[in-house]
Amino acid sequence: MQREMKHICSQSHDSILRDTKEDVTVKQFSWETVWDELHRNIPTLISVLVDLADGDVPLTCFIASMLLKKRLPKMCLVQRATSILLYGNGANTKIYNCLQPLMICLSHGGTMNLLDHLGKDYDVDVLSWSNSLLSQLEDPVDSTLVFNFEAEQEINHGYEEDAFDLVDLNADCGDDGTSSDTDKNVEETIHEQADEQELDDLGSSRTDQGNVTSLDTSTTDISTNDSDNSHVLPWKGFKLVGDNVDKNIHPSFDRIYLHTLSLHYYHCFAVLNRIDLTGRLMSLQISGLPTLRRAGAEIWQQYCAIFSIIIHS
Incomplete structure (x- = not known):
């Protein structure tokens, strides 16, 4: 042996x-x-x-x-x-x-x-959640992001070519390089058309930007709703657990002015709930509760069966 x-x-x-x-x-x-x-x-x-x-x-x-x-x-x-x-x-x-x-x-x-x-990794979800909240509170606003966004908007802004720049005014001039009265009228007409075209383009661009913005917003909402419906998060329930701490401090020598100090503290912290209550409490409606007008043992048993989930959790 x-x-x-x-x-x-x-x-x-x-x-x-x-x-x-x-x-x-x-x-x-x-x-x-x-x-x-x-x-x-x-x-x-x-x-x-x-x-x-x-x-x-x-x-x-x-x-x-x-x-x-x-x-x-x-x-x-x-x-x-x-x-x-x-x-x-x-x-x-x-x-x-x-x-x-x-x-x-x-x-x-x-x-x-x-x-x-x-149990060292049991409350890792609670700790990560707490750390994420603290990191969000401590992170300052990054001003470089706003500066880069404004610079990008200025760079990407394109200037359309003026319709007046595309017209050669000296194409129909004479040999001496002078134009006739008709050419002057044509020049004034082109300037007026160019100004009207710029106003029309400006109004249409504002309208198009509004339509695109609303379209992007609706598309984002649709995609968000689809993602919420398709992805179901796992159960993440938390409970607040606490207890009181009582401390009695006795003096070394008994005196009239020295009494026992009774200190009371209370500590509270969040822990991950072990019981999965998905679909239990939310499915219970107030209309499904029996009425109290009919007092009796059957009604009491129905209430005990309904609230047993809350009591045992």
């Missing part, structure tokens, strides 16, 4: 009972897995313990785990699971201090460290 215990506790054997940084073994703890590990590596000791425990498999595995932890403190898978079970049932520090020397569980401090290690 000593040889078998030495083999299972050695570094060359990767036993599931060994305390490692991985949390898979303690999260997926089962007596069947522990029994297979012990029965395969220490069969002689298990055969003796089975007779002493009258065939009780959990008791046999527990006794064997106590002996292995006594030999090597890192062989504490069963003790880790027991410590979490005791913490869940409200065991205090005195219970841990009594059971830890018997190799039944871990110490109270070791249990707290284990629970912190197991």
Whole structure:
């Protein structure tokens, strides 16, 4: 039996009972897995313990785990699971201090460290949400973005060619380079048409810009509504959890003017809700509640069934 215990506790054997940084073994703890590990590596000791425990498999595995932890403190898978079970049932520090020397569980401090290690990433969504809010409050307005936008608008602004610049006024001149009265009238007419064309272009451009803006806005709204309907976010419910802290400060010497100070504090923080209430509370309408005019046991049972979701959550 000593040889078998030495083999299972050695570094060359990767036993599931060994305390490692991985949390898979303690999260997926089962007596069947522990029994297979012990029965395969220490069969002689298990055969003796089975007779002493009258065939009780959990008791046999527990006794064997106590002996292995006594030999090597890192062989504490069963003790880790027991410590979490005791913490869940409200065991205090005195219970841990009594059971830890018997190799039944871990110490109270070791249990707290284990629970912190197991739940270190549980509230990561809450922390990321809080950090995003803080980053939005701390980020100043970037003035370079406004400057770049105005510069881009000036660069992209195109000037249309004037209709008067496209006309060669000297095309029909005589040999001496002078134009006739008819040419002067044509020149004045072209100037008037060019001015009217500029006014028409300016009005049409403003109208087109308004149409394009409204079209872009409606298109954005449609695309946003489509994306909202097609993409359903996962459940992200939060609960506000808090507790009061009472501290009594006793003076070193009793005096008439020195009394016990009673300090009361309250702390509150947000945690991620474990219960998915998607489609439960929102689907319940006020019209679906039974009326109180008909008092009786049936009406009371209906109210209890309706509000059981809220109470248990």
